[in-house]
Amino acid sequence: MKAGRFAIKDRFYLDEKPFQIISGSIHYFRVVPEYWRDRLEKLRAMGCNTVETYIPWNLHEPRRGEFHFEGALSFAAFLKTAQELGLWAIVRPSPYICAEWEFGGLPAWLLSEDGMRPRCSYPPFLRAVQEYYKELFQVLAPLQIDNGGPVILMQIENEYGAFGDEQRYLEALRGEMRRDGVTVPLITSDGPWGDYLSGGSLSGILPTANFGSQANQHFSVLKKHTNGGPLMCTEFWAGWFDAWGDKKHHTASVEASAGELDAILSQGSVNIYMFHGGTNFGFLNGANYYDSLTPDVTSYDYDAPLSEDGEITPKYHAFREVIGKYVKTPPLTFSTRIDKRAYGKQAVSDRVSLFSVLEDLASPTESPWPLCMEKLGQNYGYTLYRSAVKKDIPQEKLQLLGASDRAQIYLDRRHFITLCDHELEKEYEIPGSSRSFSQLDILVENMGRVNYGPKLSEQRKGIDGGVLLNGHSHSNWKMYPLEINASMVRKINFSKEYKKGTPAFYRIVFFVETRGDTFLDLFGWGKGCVFLNGLNLGRFWEKGPQKRLYVPAPLLREGENELIVFETEGKTAEYVTFEEKPRLE
Structure with a gap:
């Protein structure tokens, strides 16, 4: 030109x-x-x-x-x-x-x-x-x-x-x-x-x-x-x-x-x-x-x-x-054929808990104090913070300092509490039956950094302050950066233990004869993200208003396709469904 x-x-x-x-x-x-x-x-x-x-x-x-x-x-x-x-x-x-x-x-x-x-x-x-x-x-x-x-x-x-x-x-x-x-x-x-x-x-x-x-x-x-x-x-x-x-x-x-x-x-x-x-x-x-x-x-x-x-x-x-009042409009003719397809229900074939494959997915960084995602060289996804606790000392209260955006806390791998946004600013009492534990796990999710306004400089994710037990700072942490990317998904060993109610990975294998645009419906699932043939389709969350994820046809393969769902709430179904239309309620 x-x-x-x-x-x-x-x-x-x-x-x-x-x-x-x-x-x-x-x-x-x-x-x-x-x-x-x-x-x-x-x-x-x-x-x-x-x-x-x-x-x-x-x-x-x-x-x-x-x-x-x-x-x-x-x-x-x-x-x-x-x-x-x-x-x-x-x-x-x-x-x-x-x-x-x-x-x-x-x-x-x-x-x-x-x-x-x-x-x-x-x-x-x-x-x-x-x-x-x-x-x-x-x-x-x-x-x-x-x-x-x-x-x-x-x-x-x-x-x-x-x-x-x-x-x-x-x-x-x-x-x-x-x-x-x-x-x-x-x-x-x-x-x-x-x-x-x-x-x-x-x-x-x-x-x-x-x-x-x-x-x-x-x-x-x-x-x-x-x-x-x-x-x-x-x-x-x-x-x-x-x-x-x-x-x-x-x-x-x-x-x-x-x-x-x-x-x-x-x-x-x-x-x-x-x-x-x-x-x-x-x-x-x-x-x-x-x-x-x-x-x-x-x-x-x-x-x-x-x-x-x-x-x-x-x-x-x-x-x-x-x-058309201001310029002549061209005809409505287009060169790309795009079909819509419904591939129906597809069953979960394999599942494994995050705690079972954690060491396979990420090498931990050790520090006396928690480090934010960015200090760990991590941009997106989740970080799991793990620390040993003296079991003979009852832990009555727990508080996170400088945590963003959503934290799921586990005591000896049993879910204690999930906190989001302002809830992260408070101190929480640990029930008497749970006060003697030897391992503390905190899975923190970056739900998306703020894109507008004066808080741009305050967008560190993970834990950027500390963790208080019984009012004092608890030390000695292992931190596992979980960007949950394509290379990490390939490392998942589905032969390991699955425990219901914990963050886990689910595998769905399905076959496609003719590729077409479709929409992934996760009715019955809680919250997480989805990988199709190694590509992260995005987040899902039962609270909506988005109820289905768009799947463009070029992301599908003719023949076998693999879907990996990472679900964090322990709320799952036995299948997912592919529909022809979106659902934005």
């Missing part, structure tokens, strides 16, 4: 001609690569001329100095596919993305350093950003329109005005991006209320706004900050996300959303957030924390125009009709 030019003046200009951005968000990291083209074709058919995506730092540099930009993480392949389909691209390249994504996209290894302060000009943080940017922009910079690529805009930080107002930090990011080859125009985006826009804006950079309603009112506020520049809603919230324990799946009125989209397009440009939400595979869901911890579910359906599994919804048709 030949080089082009994109500019911001009184309007957006593409090769010197006025250009209205009509964009939709698709996160390549929430969609299997085999479906990138399908989702992008459906975006183009709705009438959009641009796709927007974040780039999550924590996926591309999972360990410091270890970079990955290939396979399912090849945003270059995603953006080139978009370009083939006639789409331009907006990229929001970290360091912070929010996105209801674990730690807002920041890598957990940052927290292994004492005193780390993210999202500011703290030198150790900026050094880490600079090291990452140098690698990132070697891949991203050649994809800019100036070089014949599809990228027309990039963003500095993300909604920074809701977090801070340090101009020096934003200047540092801009300077680093320019040094690393970014030539396209830059924007910032913030909520158009309070002092968010002024706190998150930067001189010489176009500010844009994020909102889901009251477009006329919010654009009137934004106009005061743009210095005659174009108006853009960079996140038009077409729906909302779900947290575990929500009373119901969040939805937004089709008619109201379509009306707001029309109001935006009558005055400026838009990026629909989300056009297609996708899935929080693995342990990468984020969380919010206001009065209490609210971790997000595995599905990122978002009530978007395109559902989690890529189905066209009534909102899609309504948005397409609105967009």
Whole structure:
């Protein structure tokens, strides 16, 4: 493709001609690569001329100095596919993305350093950003329109005005991006209320706004900050996300959303957030924390125009009709055939308790005091803390200090109590019949680091303080990091002992003749995560509102498939079921 030019003046200009951005968000990291083209074709058919995506730092540099930009993480392949389909691209390249994504996209290894302060000009943080940017922009910079690529805009930080107002930090990011080859125009985006826009804006950079309603009112506020520049809603919230324990799946009125989209397009440009939400595979869901911890579910359906599994919804048709008032919409023709399948009930064939295979799965770190996950070199999953206790001394009270997010406590491998969030702050009396025990086990789960707000620097997981027995600090710990990844799952020896009512692994082998998208129903199971052929599909929890996990067809094999369920509550069924449709209650 030949080089082009994109500019911001009184309007957006593409090769010197006025250009209205009509964009939709698709996160390549929430969609299997085999479906990138399908989702992008459906975006183009709705009438959009641009796709927007974040780039999550924590996926591309999972360990410091270890970079990955290939396979399912090849945003270059995603953006080139978009370009083939006639789409331009907006990229929001970290360091912070929010996105209801674990730690807002920041890598957990940052927290292994004492005193780390993210999202500011703290030198150790900026050094880490600079090291990452140098690698990132070697891949991203050649994809800019100036070089014949599809990228027309990039963003500095993300909604920074809701977090801070340090101009020096934003200047540092801009300077680093320019040094690393970014030539396209830059924007910032913030909520158009309070002092968010002024706190998150930067001189010489176009500010844009994020909102889901009251477009006329919010654009009137934004106009005061743009210095005659174009108006853009960079996140038009077409729906909302779900947290575990929500009373119901969040939805937004089709008619109201379509009306707001029309109001935006009558005055400026838009990026629909989300056009297609996708899935929080693995342990990468984020969380919010206001009065209490609210971790997000595995599905990122978002009530978007395109559902989690890529189905066209009534909102899609309504948005397409609105967009058709401003541009000609292409026909609804797509090149990827996607079938839906129900594979029915599949029985559990093998089971084994975590305590039986613990030593096979992880080598312990020993320390006089408990260490948090990050100090153990662990990012996600669970950590099991184990210590010997003098059985001849009755232990009457127990308290955890600095523990996050959920702890299951066992006395001589018998369940004593499960604590979550604020419950972890209290001291608990041990019943008389249980006071003489010789082994204390504490299984702590990282349920998803907070992705928004002032608690970002307080996201160490596991036990970061101590464990008190009878009011004093108990010492001498073995700590087993259980990221529960593909290599760990392969080590499970199902011939070992299974004890009902304890955290355990369950194996289901099933056969598929024809691959199709399906949904895993875990009715009767408590809480945990699921691996399909070695890939972590995500978390499940009986409390909902998500009741089934999306399984894209490319993750299945024709022939034998293996499902491993890690369940932590001791609540299980004899089978799982694969259904044709999702269930978001």
